[in-house]
Amino acid sequence: MDDAPVDANTMKILFKQSRRRLGSRSGQTAAEYAIIAGMLMASLAILVVFLVSFREYGGRILELVASEYP
Secondary structure, eight states, X not given: OOOOOOOHHHXXXXXXXXXXXXXXXXXXXXXXXXXXXXXXXXXXXXXXXXXXXXXXXXXXXXXXXXXXXX
């Protein structure tokens, strides 16, 4: 690789190009974050629904087991 010194104009051009690439990726990152956050909230809601339904079912089973059937 060439070890020649890089002038200021070349550095400015390289910096602008890297900022353009970084700017387009920051929008993608925000979109991916929003998608993952939505999926996390949906999975938590599903888990809460399962928890409530299984607790009700467990309560019914315990009532049947504990009942004094003649």
